[in-house]
Amino acid sequence: MKTRSLYLIGAAVTLMSILYACKKDNNSNNNTTSSTDLQTQSDDQTQVTNENDAVVNDVNVALGSQSTVTGASINPGYQQGVAAQGGNSIQSPICDATLTLDTTSSTRVLTITYNGNNCAVTRTRTGTVVVTWPAGQNWRNKGAVITVNIQNLKITRIRDGRSITINGTHIYTNVNGGSLIDLALGKVSSVTHTVTSDNMSITFDNGTTRTWHVARMRVYSLSGQSILITQTGTHTDGTTTSISEWGVNRWGNAFENVITTPLTVDGNCNWRLTGGAIETIRPEVTTTLTFGLDSTGNPTGCPVSGGSYYFKLVWQGGGKSYTFILPY
Numbered sequence: 001m002k003t004r005s006l007y008l009i010g011a012a013v014t015l016m017s018i019l020y021a022c023k024k025d026n027n028s029n030n031n032t033t034s035s036t037d038l039q040t041q042s043d044d045q046t047q048v049t050n051e052n053d054a055v056v057n058d059v060n061v062a063l064g065s066q067s068t069v070t071g072a073s074i075n076p077g078y079q080q081g082v083a084a085q086g087g088n089s090i091q092s093p094i095c096d097a098t099l100t101l102d103t104t105s106s107t108r109v110l111t112i113t114y115n116g117n118n119c120a121v122t123r124t125r126t127g128t129v130v131v132t133w134p135a136g137q138n139w140r141n142k143g144a145v146i147t148v149n150i151q152n153l154k155i156t157r158i159r160d161g162r163s164i165t166i167n168g169t170h171i172y173t174n175v176n177g178g179s180l181i182d183l184a185l186g187k188v189s190s191v192t193h194t195v196t197s198d199n200m201s202i203t204f205d206n207g208t209t210r211t212w213h214v215a216r217m218r219v220y221s222l223s224g225q226s227i228l229i230t231q232t233g234t235h236t237d238g239t240t241t242s243i244s245e246w247g248v249n250r251w252g253n254a255f256e257n258v259i260t261t262p263l264t265v266d267g268n269c270n271w272r273l274t275g276g277a278i279e280t281i282r283p284e285v286t287t288t289l290t291f292g293l294d295s296t297g298n299p300t301g302c303p304v305s306g307g308s309y310y311f312k313l314v315w316q317g318g319g320k321s322y323t324f325i326l327p328y
Contacts, residue, residue, distance in 0.1 A: 226267030285317030
């Protein structure tokens with residue numbers, strides 16, 4: 001399989017999820033303030049979630065190219081710009097990063113060092129992601145676990161200069177075995193990964209630092225000639241199930257994100273988020289987002305080239321309700 005094919009398979013992991021955590025406004029008579037707060041929190045959640053998904057994508061691209069990691073690759077030990085056995089980093093399949101794979105110790109270490117613009121030149125990234133796993137473990141094996149340590153990953157959006165910085169440790173688990181390469185070759189019918197974290201630290205552009213928890217399941221399956229990614233939440237809090245994230249937003253308000261309808265990303269639609277719904281729960285307010293809509297709020301197929309999907313945001317609390325239909 002060609003390098004480009006491996007890269008596209010890895011790119012399937014990206015899930016452009018958009019989540020919300022609503023801010024309580026004790027003086028909510030001002031509609032403009034409420035709207036601004038919602039859009040700010042929307043932007044926070046969107047950027048954090050998208051960048052975490054980008055890390056998942058990068059990790060899968062890098063791991064999928066190594067026979068010492070997955071049990072199969074194009075060339076054992078030296079693929080996709082990864083230098084093995086502590087060698088020097090060379091050209092990487094990730095536009096803004098270099099990769100180094102060290103297999104000289106009992107704990108294998110893959111280091112992704114970010115240093116510039118992404119392929120689309122929409123953001124810059126600096127910082128590192130360090131992936132570790134025990135020697136002898138193949139990522140394609142059922143029950144395989146890798147540890148992903150995000151270290152001072154600063155992402156700056158080029159269009160407005162807005163940035164976030166992410167730190168913390170994530171655990172990725174291959175639930176049922178197989179790899180995305182196996183899926184593309186028809187060797188397995190689906191691949192299931194879980195992504196969890198209890199210490200994801202986010203520093204926002206106003207200097208506020210918050211800690212979030214993550215509990216997601218990603219199921220990869222074939223959709224025609226491409227891959228469909230279906231994502232659900234796996235955490236339970238009392239009687240509330242399907243929680244995907246929880247923590248405190250930039251204003252210090254606790255929230256829980258519940259995926260009420262599985263989120264889907266379809267490679268046939270250029271890896272766009274094509275459907276699903278999320279409910280954000282706080283003691284005083286509830287926010288519901290529905291994805292895969294047109295500008296009038298109705299379900300739609302893949303947008304034409306250069307077009308946008310829309311989501312509907314319905315915010316309810318304190319006897320008030322706000323509705324927005326916005327592109328993503």
